[in-house]
Amino acid sequence: MIKNKSLASPYIVWSVVFTAVPLAIVIYFAFTDKNGAFTLKNIMDIGQYTSVFVRSIVLAVIATAVCLVLAFPLSFMLSRMRASRQSMMLMLIMLPMWMNFLLRTYAWMTLLERNGLINRFLGLFGIGPFNLINTSGAVVLGMVYNYLPYMILPLYTIMTKIDPSVIEAAQDLGAGNLRVVTKVLIPLSMDGITTGITMVFVPSISTFIISRMLGGGSNLLIGDLIELQFLGNSYNYNLGSAMSLMLMVIVLLCMSFTTADSEEMEAMV
Amino acid sequence: MRRLKMLGRVYLCVMLGFLYLPIAVLIAYSFNESKSRAVFTNFTLKWYGELAGNDMILKSLAVSLVIAFASAAIATVVGTLAAVGVNGMSRRARTAVMVLSYVPVINPEIITGVSLMLLFVVGNTQLSNLFSALLGAEVSVNGFGVLTLLAAHITFCLPYVLFNVSPKLRKMDVRVYEAALDLGCNPRQAFFKVVLPELTPAILSAFLICLTYSIDDFIISYFTSGTVQTLPIAIYSMTRKKVSPEINALSAILFVVILTVILGANALDSARERRLERAAREEERKAGMQA
Incomplete structure (x- = not known):
């Protein structure tokens, strides 16, 4: 059609200046000290924060696993509904996503507080009050609540493509419910599962708001550390850049496990 | 099979509850006169007023x-x-x-x-x-x-x-x-x-x-x-x-705005689909009459 490549040049210039150059600056800061001299000190210093990195990974993995377990049956039921009900249910599930995630997380602060609704409800039965907020459990809950739809959507999309006769065939051949799930449903929805895992894991491991609002001061994550270096009290761009680099490596590692080809990435968008 | 279906329905309701309960609580508290989130004292619209003046x-x-x-x-x-x-x-x-x-x-x-x-x-x-x-x-x-x-x-x-x-x-x-x-x-x-x-x-x-x-x-x-x-x-x-009831009022307003926009878009969408369907049926009928 129109062979005018120059039309893309404003976009390319913009992407280079605001995407490629900033990443190069992050790498530059990560390997230099305050005076601009080359150093590996920043990378080495990350070692002091191993516990934070481990905590971030563990909590993000737990949140991703919980999302997968919760979303799998839900997405399957959704994919087997009548078309008109399907679109309505899907809308119902996606609707909370349109609320800003700060408000959604704030809502859980209200519920989990020491004299919040959950503790008061339990109090009616003479149980509690429990320390619900400012625990790592609350952070995982916040991640699950915020990112669950990211798991449901790709699972549902792939499951609508599963032909019901395949499931019936397995049942006719004597497979019980469990075997249908493990031998038919899971293999056939693998692409959706991997996409969902990336889409939940990446924002979970890099969050700093959820941990700050629901985790109190005691559940620092990688995101909090980075934020502290750039806008908080620690104020060390070089160390912050090194941490950002580390986070990027973790995310890329995760993606290399889960995304096989570029078509899948396109599906994610 | 029947029991499985019941179980599925219950699960669906629980998940919807999980998704909507926090938002429902926020909206409910936006009408609460007391600044504390512990008790619901009286129905009031004053937080909406304060929001409008913020x-x-x-x-x-x-x-x-x-x-x-x-x-x-x-x-x-x-x-x-x-x-x-x-x-x-x-x-x-x-x-x-x-x-x-x-x-x-x-x-x-x-x-x-x-x-x-x-x-x-x-x-x-x-x-x-x-x-x-x-x-x-x-x-x-x-x-x-x-x-x-x-x-x-x-x-x-x-x-x-x-x-x-x-x-x-x-x-x-x-x-x-x-x-x-x-x-x-x-x-x-x-x-x-x-x-x-x-x-x-x-x-x-x-x-x-x-x-x-x-x-x-x-x-x-x-x-x-x-x-x-x-x-x-x-x-x-x-x-x-920590405690600012204006956020609750803001959440309620945003939720209603979002709900209206999405329901409106959906209604438009399904109306267009129905129109297309009707047109397709009409075409079919005409083709049938000619044959």
């Missing part, structure tokens, strides 16, 4: 809207042009552009925010040095504000425009464009009269996606805004105070 919120809402419309408009134009340009590229060049475009999409938002912040920090120092040298006096430039916000929002919106418009362009029938040329259009006319109308739905949806991403964004704005507050940043500063 300059910080209103100002940040204005900033958010301006940034959203400006960045969405710029991103849509630049991104659509890019889609047309990329379409004419060799396979290799196209892949290179696509890979570059995936970076802001795949990168955790905090990294995009931090890297842009560093770019602006470096830019500030360079400009300060430049102006100091030019004027012969110590000048410090701080560009953080609406402009950096705008640049950041355009940056994370752009790829979505490209990804939305590009596939439509690739699926388009080249012969329609060629026919226009054969019928005497020059390439420019053919683009505006034939290609652009075909792309309009994709461009429009790209614009809407940019608008929602921009209004919703907190993390990237947080790192690039300096002292300017967008609505999400204002909300964040309010949550830091």
